[in-house]
Amino acid sequence: MANRILLVEDKESLRQMLVETLEREGFEVDPVRGVSDALARIKKRERYLAVLTDLKLPGGSGIEVLQAAREADSDVPVIVMTAFGSIETAVEAMKKGASEFLAKPVDPDLLILLVKRIQEERRIYLENILLKEEYAAKLGFPQIIGESSLLRAVSDQIQRVAPTDATVLLMGESGTGKELFARAVHRLSHRKERSFVAINCAAIPDTLMENELFGHERGAYTGAAGRTMGKFELADGGSLFLDEIGELGLGVQSKILRVLQERTFERVGGTTSITSDVRIIAASNKDLDEAVKKKQFREDLFFRLNVFPVVVPPLRMRKGDIPPLANHFAKKFGKELGRGEITIHADAYPVLQDYSWPGNIRELENCIERAAILCEGGTIRPRDLNLRVETSNRDDQLRGCLDLDGSLLEVGQKAAVVAEKIKILDVLRRVNGNKSKAAEILEVSYRILLAKTKDYGLDSDS
Numbered sequence: 001m002a003n004r005i006l007l008v009e010d011k012e013s014l015r016q017m018l019v020e021t022l023e024r025e026g027f028e029v030d031p032v033r034g035v036s037d038a039l040a041r042i043k044k045r046e047r048y049l050a051v052l053t054d055l056k057l058p059g060g061s062g063i064e065v066l067q068a069a070r071e072a073d074s075d076v077p078v079i080v081m082t083a084f085g086s087i088e089t090a091v092e093a094m095k096k097g098a099s100e101f102l103a104k105p106v107d108p109d110l111l112i113l114l115v116k117r118i119q120e121e122r123r124i125y126l127e128n129i130l131l132k133e134e135y136a137a138k139l140g141f142p143q144i145i146g147e148s149s150l151l152r153a154v155s156d157q158i159q160r161v162a163p164t165d166a167t168v169l170l171m172g173e174s175g176t177g178k179e180l181f182a183r184a185v186h187r188l189s190h191r192k193e194r195s196f197v198a199i200n201c202a203a204i205p206d207t208l209m210e211n212e213l214f215g216h217e218r219g220a221y222t223g224a225a226g227r228t229m230g231k232f233e234l235a236d237g238g239s240l241f242l243d244e245i246g247e248l249g250l251g252v253q254s255k256i257l258r259v260l261q262e263r264t265f266e267r268v269g270g271t272t273s274i275t276s277d278v279r280i281i282a283a284s285n286k287d288l289d290e291a292v293k294k295k296q297f298r299e300d301l302f303f304r305l306n307v308f309p310v311v312v313p314p315l316r317m318r319k320g321d322i323p324p325l326a327n328h329f330a331k332k333f334g335k336e337l338g339r340g341e342i343t344i345h346a347d348a349y350p351v352l353q354d355y356s357w358p359g360n361i362r363e364l365e366n367c368i369e370r371a372a373i374l375c376e377g378g379t380i381r382p383r384d385l386n387l388r389v390e391t392s393n394r395d396d397q398l399r400g401c402l403d404l405d406g407s408l409l410e411v412g413q414k415a416a417v418v419a420e421k422i423k424i425l426d427v428l429r430r431v432n433g434n435k436s437k438a439a440e441i442l443e444v445s446y447r448i449l450l451a452k453t454k455d456y457g458l459d460s461d462s
Contacts, residue, residue: 004028008038008053021108035060042068050118051078070097077118146321150313161308162188169305170283172312175360178283186239194238197231202244209252216268232276239279246286257301315357329368344380351382
């Protein structure tokens with residue numbers, strides 16, 4: 001989160017006092033004297049927590065600073081300072097979008113109170129940004145829907161790492177929405193005004209991948225009629241999303257490693273080194289740690305990518321998110337198909353939640369699209385989902401893993417043990433045996449998890 005404040009004040013003594021007051025509280029301050037300097041700072045697209053400006057300034061008015069700041073970033077709060085005799089001007093500033101105004105002489109305690117309140121409001125804004133539809137639409141990344149504890153945990157991780165330049169490795173099954181989270185990392189970073197470039201490593205043969213990543217010079221090979229920029233060059237200053245990076249061959253992996261280490265590369269057929277300031281966000285549906293052990297993935301590249309790993313949970317582990325997702329897709333396809341409002345019948349929700357969704361959110365979206373086409377009267381019913389094959393066998397599946405001998409209480413206790421074993425094993429495998437991460441996901445203490453894995457004899461399986 002930005003912690004920088006733009007301070008516009010022409011009187012040196014007051015400017016210095018304000019700088020010292022704000023810096024004592026841990027804020028970074030860009031102090032400038034007049035309107036032209038302030039406008040120059042704003043045009044650099046610096047991201048400020050707040051702008052603090054006097055109304056009477058050399059070369060213009062604080063109103064100009066206010067308007068320029070709001071045009072550059074409509075969310076940035078602007079605090080105006082004014083003498084008691086300029087209250088009317090302060091009211092005008094409020095009408096033009098100022099958040100607060102301070103009467104001179106400025107009370108340092110009141111200033112800090114206002115700035116800290118702005119900081120807290122900003123923190124709350126960022127915490128909710130991934131889950132709120134209006135913010136998702138505003139910032140330009142697809143809406144991430146759901147309020148399960150697992151999704152909230154991922155959201156919290158994304159919000160923490162996004163403001164940094166750390167490499168992010170998103171792990172999870174196909175169709176879980178890894179690209180949505182990659183775009184969220186970019187849009188919540190200081191690079192959001194620059195390009196987000198995505199490349200599907202599984203869709204391009206290794207023989208063409210080097211050209212896709214680094215571009216080529218004219219005459220580099222037959223058919224290379226002109227110079228072409230690669231993805232690393234196109235993403236300069238922004239973010240490069242390497243989707244399904246586990247599918248890359250070892251040769252291409254070594255070239256990517258070199259770029260990550262040296263921040264430079266050459267186009268195919270070129271000799272000039274090109275500097276690349278790119279943040280890498282990678283994703284894989286493969287267990288890269290296991291691929292390293294099998295010599296299918298370079299260990300040194302894995303360490304470079306695994307700076308901040310984030311595990312995106314499969315849909316079957318957050319079934320509470322299925323109804324809001326299904327409703328979102330029903331609304332979407334109702335519009336796209338020209339069928340008006342499409343709703344989901346109450347009887348359809350248990351069917352949706354009982355299904356295991358091996359294709360995750362992508363499969364759910366396809367299912368709802370098909371159902372939206374088939375349904376009658378604008379209501380999706382169980383028969384429209386075509387998921388009855390799996391749910392009809394639910395009884396047999398449950399009987400196969402449960403011991404039904406004994407009283408109802410005894411059977412219930414044994415069933416609870418089976419459910420806990422399955423859940424613990426599933427999470428441990430997903431986090432490669434990391435019990436600290438597993439305990440966090442399972443929402444139990446590390447000590448309780450250790451005890452349960454020992455009681456259930458799961459240590460050897462994890």
